[in-house]
Amino acid sequence: xxxxxAMLIRFAAxxxxxxxxxxxxxxxxxxxxxxxxxxxxxxxxxxxxxAAAADKIGEDVPPVPHAQWMNWPNWNNWNxxxxxxxxxxxxxxxxx
Amino acid sequence: xxxxxxxxxxxxxxxxxxxxxxxxxxxxxxxxAPALKTRLLILQPTxxxxxxxxxxxxxxxxxxxxxxxxxxxxxxxRLREDGLLGETLTVVWHAGEPLAxxxxxxxxxxxxxxxxxxxxxQVGHSMQTNATLIDDAxxxxxxxxxxxxxxxxxxxxxxxxxxxxxxxxxGTHARVLRGMSRLRDAGISFxxxxxxxxxxxxxxxxxxxxxxxxxxxxxxCNFDExxxxxxxxxxxxxxxxxxxxxxxLLRRTTLDSRLRVRELAMALRLIGQPLPKxxxxxRHWPYNAQALPFALITVAHNGDFCTFSPELLGQSxxxxxxxxxxxxxxxxxxxxxxxxxxxxxxxAILQGTEAxxxxxxxxxxxxxxxxxxxxxxxxxxxxxxxxxxxxxVKRPFDVVLERLEQRDSAPRGSA
Numbered sequence: 001x002x003x004x005x006a007m008l009i010r011f012a013a014x015x016x017x018x019x020x021x022x023x024x025x026x027x028x029x030x031x032x033x034x035x036x037x038x039x040x041x042x043x044x045x046x047x048x049x050x051a052a053a054a055d056k057i058g059e060d061v062p063p064v065p066h067a068q069w070m071n072w073p074n075w076n077n078w079n080x081x082x083x084x085x086x087x088x089x090x091x092x093x094x095x096x
Numbered sequence: 097x098x099x100x101x102x103x104x105x106x107x108x109x110x111x112x113x114x115x116x117x118x119x120x121x122x123x124x125x126x127x128x129a130p131a132l133k134t135r136l137l138i139l140q141p142t143x144x145x146x147x148x149x150x151x152x153x154x155x156x157x158x159x160x161x162x163x164x165x166x167x168x169x170x171x172x173x174r175l176r177e178d179g180l181l182g183e184t185l186t187v188v189w190h191a192g193e194p195l196a197x198x199x200x201x202x203x204x205x206x207x208x209x210x211x212x213x214x215x216x217x218q219v220g221h222s223m224q225t226n227a228t229l230i231d232d233a234x235x236x237x238x239x240x241x242x243x244x245x246x247x248x249x250x251x252x253x254x255x256x257x258x259x260x261x262x263x264x265x266x267g268t269h270a271r272v273l274r275g276m277s278r279l280r281d282a283g284i285s286f287x288x289x290x291x292x293x294x295x296x297x298x299x300x301x302x303x304x305x306x307x308x309x310x311x312x313x314x315x316x317c318n319f320d321e322x323x324x325x326x327x328x329x330x331x332x333x334x335x336x337x338x339x340x341x342x343x344x345l346l347r348r349t350t351l352d353s354r355l356r357v358r359e360l361a362m363a364l365r366l367i368g369q370p371l372p373k374x375x376x377x378x379r380h381w382p383y384n385a386q387a388l389p390f391a392l393i394t395v396a397h398n399g400d401f402c403t404f405s406p407e408l409l410g411q412s413x414x415x416x417x418x419x420x421x422x423x424x425x426x427x428x429x430x431x432x433x434x435x436x437x438x439x440x441x442x443x444a445i446l447q448g449t450e451a452x453x454x455x456x457x458x459x460x461x462x463x464x465x466x467x468x469x470x471x472x473x474x475x476x477x478x479x480x481x482x483x484x485x486x487x488x489v490k491r492p493f494d495v496v497l498e499r500l501e502q503r504d505s506a507p508r509g510s511a
Contacts, residue, residue, distance in 0.1 A: 034457030042367055045500045049368045 123433040133182035136392040145192030151320035163397040168205040173212035195229040227275025245286040300344035316358035359492035384463030405468030447478035
């Protein structure tokens, strides 16, 4: 086995080890933990919003116009989203 | 969260941070559920802009080239030929200044597109304009075709004129105000999009009051993204100030509800209900139009087209052949998806989406970020977090969520 081949094999082994123990796996784990924590907070608030939706508070306002493509997916179905997403409704509920 | 750039000196297959990467995928529209439909067609009728904002990313905004009516017709006809039309389609006329084209052009182009698309799909047209060229003829056009108008204005004069100037270096604020006044007088509703900078953050109340005084009911707060010619964002190093700015706007809007701030309203919406899911083969992601093939399509004045982030088209790239996937005068959109160029582009964007899914806490509320910003900020479409993510998605989301949590924990009537 040539010296250069041996070095290449050692390098490949190091790369393989890094792929198991390296930052990618640490980031993945941290991503999972942070995502779960955030989701728990959102679910708690969502329960409050759902309760507000049942109250049918506020008055309807026209749908939000298209603004820019970067937010398009979120604006597109504005009319189809529950009434509590209506900004005025939410503000009214928020302040009562 | 810190994005770690892949080891770019290694081939992608040997990159240890990329061990879950997809192989270059074969494109088959049948692999997507729900079926792929184009929601947004962005047409660049001319690269020319009559003003010269210092944060603009467009490389050819002095060019007076124009899109022909036939190219506009083909841009629409290809959607129908490829089965990409759903029940609704929004056409956005954008980049450079759409009002630099003749009014009569739009009458012809809109009619030709309507004929090409047919009656089954409801088409709405939008224009994003600097408002400096609005006159009676434009007002009549907006009304005639029910065009949704967005005005680009950065708030009070000092903030606006610091960046949005003529080629002679003069501020454009007064001309924009005249344009907005004409829209109001004609009874045409419009929204505003502002580019915010660190200077804006020191004037949150003046910013809010400006739009209320102008009768604007909705404003979007973009920022000067690092893209194309504009290689450095002024927001770098000022993110805490941006968070305080958003919190102040949220406070104001919940006090009087006279102005809806797009990013905050969107955050509320995302907190209330998750994004719809899009499936590709066995994978499921929150819907993100910038990461999904042909959900949005951008067509340049000469018929060149691209999908994914609109900002990609017109930018130079050796690896991705300047992001031009094809030309509507020569072939359809889906025909381009069989080529190696599309597959390279999509493979990189897929890897970026998968990396976001693994690493980002906000993935369920975003679906994979903005490929153009990944490329320009991180140098890699397959990368993850960007300043754009933090500014447009994460920070508004966190500000609204925290405020809602405070509301939940406060006695009723004290919020």
